[in-house]
Amino acid sequence: MVAGKASKYFDMKENMSLSKRQSYYNQSLAKMVRRGYQKSPTVKKIFDERNLQPSEIKSVKDLEKLPVISREQLVKLEIENPPYAGLCAKDMETDRIFTSPGPVYEPHLTEKDPIWGRGYYAAGFRKGDIVLNAFSYHMVAAGLTFHSGLRRVGATVIPSGASTTENQIQLIRDLGATGFTGTPSFLMAIIKKAEEMGYNFRENFKIRRASFVAEPLQPSLREKFEKEYGIDTYQMYGATEVGDIAYECSQKNGWHICEEVIVEIVDPTTGKQLGPGELGEVVVTRLNPIFFLFRFGTGDLSKLIKGRCSCGRTSLRLAGISGRVGEATKVRGMFIAPSQMKLVSSRFGELRLQAVVDREGFKDILTVRIEEGKEGPDRTQFEREFENIFKEICTVKIDRLEFIEKGTLTEKDGLIVDQRTWT
Ligand SMILES: [Zn+2]
Numbered sequence: 001m002v003a004g005k006a007s008k009y010f011d012m013k014e015n016m017s018l019s020k021r022q023s024y025y026n027q028s029l030a031k032m033v034r035r036g037y038q039k040s041p042t043v044k045k046i047f048d049e050r051n052l053q054p055s056e057i058k059s060v061k062d063l064e065k066l067p068v069i070s071r072e073q074l075v076k077l078e079i080e081n082p083p084y085a086g087l088c089a090k091d092m093e094t095d096r097i098f099t100s101p102g103p104v105y106e107p108h109l110t111e112k113d114p115i116w117g118r119g120y121y122a123a124g125f126r127k128g129d130i131v132l133n134a135f136s137y138h139m140v141a142a143g144l145t146f147h148s149g150l151r152r153v154g155a156t157v158i159p160s161g162a163s164t165t166e167n168q169i170q171l172i173r174d175l176g177a178t179g180f181t182g183t184p185s186f187l188m189a190i191i192k193k194a195e196e197m198g199y200n201f202r203e204n205f206k207i208r209r210a211s212f213v214a215e216p217l218q219p220s221l222r223e224k225f226e227k228e229y230g231i232d233t234y235q236m237y238g239a240t241e242v243g244d245i246a247y248e249c250s251q252k253n254g255w256h257i258c259e260e261v262i263v264e265i266v267d268p269t270t271g272k273q274l275g276p277g278e279l280g281e282v283v284v285t286r287l288n289p290i291f292f293l294f295r296f297g298t299g300d301l302s303k304l305i306k307g308r309c310s311c312g313r314t315s316l317r318l319a320g321i322s323g324r325v326g327e328a329t330k331v332r333g334m335f336i337a338p339s340q341m342k343l344v345s346s347r348f349g350e351l352r353l354q355a356v357v358d359r360e361g362f363k364d365i366l367t368v369r370i371e372e373g374k375e376g377p378d379r380t381q382f383e384r385e386f387e388n389i390f391k392e393i394c395t396v397k398i399d400r401l402e403f404i405e406k407g408t409l410t411e412k413d414g415l416i417v418d419q420r421t422w423t
Pocket residue numbers: 249250251256309310311312313
């Protein structure tokens with residue numbers, strides 16, 4: 001950790017003990033519930049309809065008593081009760097108002113909010129960095145909130161927003177930019193354009209660090225940025241309705257959940273919380289004294305990582321996003337998603353596979369069909385290895401492995417086929 005103002009950043013609750021962390025979340029949540037019940041007509045309605053008293057929400061576990069609010073439901077609430085879906089305290093000072101599709105209007109707390117800087121600090125941005133902020137500054141939260149975050153860690157910001165690749169290249173060159181924040185595909189488009197213009201990106205420019213959000217960073221693209229272009233890459237995760245949620249640290253092994261949010265991983269069909277290692281929907285409650293959105297269902301699938309991170313932060317980590325809720329299929333109580341299937345496939349040289357879920361009696365049966373050409377003595381070893389890796393990635397045990405002829409599965413065939421009938 002560097003000395004000076006920014007080093008305090010890391011200490012801002014990021015390394016508090018686990019027991020302290022638990023009571024911090026529980027107390028902050030109880031406070032927000034009390035306040036929300038008092039200030040927000042929508043929150044009051046949700047509680048009253050369930051005959052629930054604010055004093056009954058004392059811990060993160062108690063959140064299960066409240067409904068998960070999806071994006072669609074939030075838009076509906078917004079239409080019924082504009083402009084803030086009845087979730088905002090009217091008497092509070094609001095710094096600015098953003099919109100997200102719907103439209104949903106979101107009151108923004110303050111530029112001083114430490115949450116915006118956490119991901120940038122963990123990514124190594126510091127005073128002396130000159131960072132291109134390629135997120136739009138117009139009405140949406142991204143541009144201005146990430147700007148605040150970069151300023152919090154001492155970096156100088158170039159508010160380049162959504163300008164053209166040519167314009168971004170000119171700014172990188174003329175101002176000696178050292179960092180980038182935006183989407184991975186936009187940075188790659190800038191690099192490709194620079195190459196077309198005759199530049200050697202690595203030698204002619206100084207960009208050595210990038211923080212991405214709003215788009216998944218494919219491992220192959222990350223490798224390209226890091227190995228080919230010498231750019232150290234980091235990811236952040238957020239949603240427009242709730243802001244930043246989590247970020248990568250130098251270990252690049254999962255995303256630390258920000259201290260300003262409570263994240264639950266829940267079974268999307270019941271809203272009940274799942275344990276570490278179990279795949280479910282990311283449900284977020286942003287601890288917030290003016291906007292009382294409890295249990296926002298992001299529709300993203302992820303799981304919590306077991307164990308502590310060696311960086312020293314004690315927050316729980318999310319294991320990346322494994323797809324969207326509608327794409328996942330539940331097998332014996334555990335969800336498997338197409339992205340997990342793709343990951344398994346990539347571990348075996350892009351082997352074509354398909355998971356078929358069926359039901360025999362009262363039991364789910366998971367068959368994995370594999371297009372595998374080779375027969376022979378290695379077969380048993382391959383099966384064992386495949387089953388282990390599948391279990392590791394999908395957390396579900398395969399019941400049957402079926403080898404099928406090469407070319408049987410086409411692009412059109414789904415990675416997961418659910419053959420169960422429930423009538
Ligand atoms: Zn860490």
